[in-house]
Amino acid sequence: MFAVSKDYAPPLKLIAPFFQVGVIFYLISTILLFKYSSSFSYLQMDIAGWIHLFLLGFVMVVIFGAMAQLIPVVLEVGHAIVDLYYVILPLLSIGTVVMVVGFLYNPAIISYGGLMVLISMVIFALEAFATLKSSQIGTITVQTVAISNTFLLIGIVTGFVIALSFSGATDVDISDILKAHLFSVLGGFVLLTIMGISLTLLPMFSLAHGFDDKPIKIGFYLVTIGVATIFLSSIFGVEEYISYLLIFAGATFYLYQVYIIYELRVRKELDIWLKSMIFGFISLFISLTLGTISLLPNSPEGILHSSMWFFILGFIGFLINGHLYKIVPFLVWFERFSPLVGKRRVPMLHEMYPKGQAEFMFWSSSIGVVLGGVGLLLESDFIFKWGVSLLVVGAIFLFTSMVKMLSYGKGEDV
Numbered sequence: 001m002f003a004v005s006k007d008y009a010p011p012l013k014l015i016a017p018f019f020q021v022g023v024i025f026y027l028i029s030t031i032l033l034f035k036y037s038s039s040f041s042y043l044q045m046d047i048a049g050w051i052h053l054f055l056l057g058f059v060m061v062v063i064f065g066a067m068a069q070l071i072p073v074v075l076e077v078g079h080a081i082v083d084l085y086y087v088i089l090p091l092l093s094i095g096t097v098v099m100v101v102g103f104l105y106n107p108a109i110i111s112y113g114g115l116m117v118l119i120s121m122v123i124f125a126l127e128a129f130a131t132l133k134s135s136q137i138g139t140i141t142v143q144t145v146a147i148s149n150t151f152l153l154i155g156i157v158t159g160f161v162i163a164l165s166f167s168g169a170t171d172v173d174i175s176d177i178l179k180a181h182l183f184s185v186l187g188g189f190v191l192l193t194i195m196g197i198s199l200t201l202l203p204m205f206s207l208a209h210g211f212d213d214k215p216i217k218i219g220f221y222l223v224t225i226g227v228a229t230i231f232l233s234s235i236f237g238v239e240e241y242i243s244y245l246l247i248f249a250g251a252t253f254y255l256y257q258v259y260i261i262y263e264l265r266v267r268k269e270l271d272i273w274l275k276s277m278i279f280g281f282i283s284l285f286i287s288l289t290l291g292t293i294s295l296l297p298n299s300p301e302g303i304l305h306s307s308m309w310f311f312i313l314g315f316i317g318f319l320i321n322g323h324l325y326k327i328v329p330f331l332v333w334f335e336r337f338s339p340l341v342g343k344r345r346v347p348m349l350h351e352m353y354p355k356g357q358a359e360f361m362f363w364s365s366s367i368g369v370v371l372g373g374v375g376l377l378l379e380s381d382f383i384f385k386w387g388v389s390l391l392v393v394g395a396i397f398l399f400t401s402m403v404k405m406l407s408y409g410k411g412e413d414v
Helices: 012-035 045-075 082-104 107-133 140-166 174-206 214-235 241-264 272-294 301-336 355-378 381-407
Strands: none
Touching: 012 045, 012 082, 012 301, 012 381, 045 082, 045 107, 045 140, 045 174, 045 301, 082 107, 082 140, 107 140, 140 174, 140 214, 174 214, 174 241, 174 272, 174 301, 214 241, 241 272, 272 301, 272 355, 301 355, 301 381, 355 381
16 A cells, blocks of 8 residues: 555545546447547547547546545645535536537537536646645656646647637637647646656556656656647647657657566566556557658558557556556545554455456457557458447446446445
């Protein structure tokens, strides 16, 4: 167990709904993939709807819930105003639904959903900054929290400008702003947040100590500079391939840091968490490779589509889902069983998640990601839909696993 003071830790009733809502959005997003073909354009409104459903409804909701718990751990201070998280979830969830409905059926309402999402993310970022201000810790993880939340604010503001354009409230050329929005959110917030959290969670769950963290520091600065320059070049309409290379190099240093931690790990058990991490980082490597190839002249569109698929479904999806099998049992244990330590036998964390369902989730989802990526690469609807089918099965197992983990020992609350 890692040391967390009850004075700092938010209650389970605040955090659990983020994970519950997140996995529901994940399940819905996998089911909706059946309506898409293996060849498409990122400028399609329905494609934009799915991307926002997955990234806002699943990725952002789960990250916000995890950060509600991890920020006090990393900063060693309590939240500035922890009750704001009770407001963030409904605003973000309802705003996401309104935006997706707008993308699919009525562009005029996109800005209304976008405004709700904007408010929820501004509240999250400002609360995080207020909490950071009261901390004296200056680690690389803390720096990533500060920088990633800055990019989040930039990304959500540019996204709202795009939403206003879709709704007809403004008349702007969205092609360049779209790139700034995409890289600010995906590269600036999501990737940097994952990098920062990884430096805390990977050593903690693998029991790796005494490693050199220079690679991730280099990676952090490279990704930060790369995303910042892409944002500026997008705003001014300048193509900047060096920025892509900086992000690629930064992500490569991050992968090297992960390898260093993996080699020094004490815990050798190949559990659901470690399997998910391995598959996630392999997916990141595949995504970076395909993404680099897609920059070559006259490269097929399917290469870029497959690259983004492995990044979103393979890397981000598996890192989040794998950590849920560690984080949720710990939160339940901390809430319901930590007061019983020394008084009676308490369960171990590995006893608190359904191993059979977790295995089915992993294998179904991982094979689904591979088939889906191959289907997009070859523009084969048959292979793509088979991959989607397996992803849906995996999402169902993830949902049932979440229900069981959160209900574990519920009758033994103290």
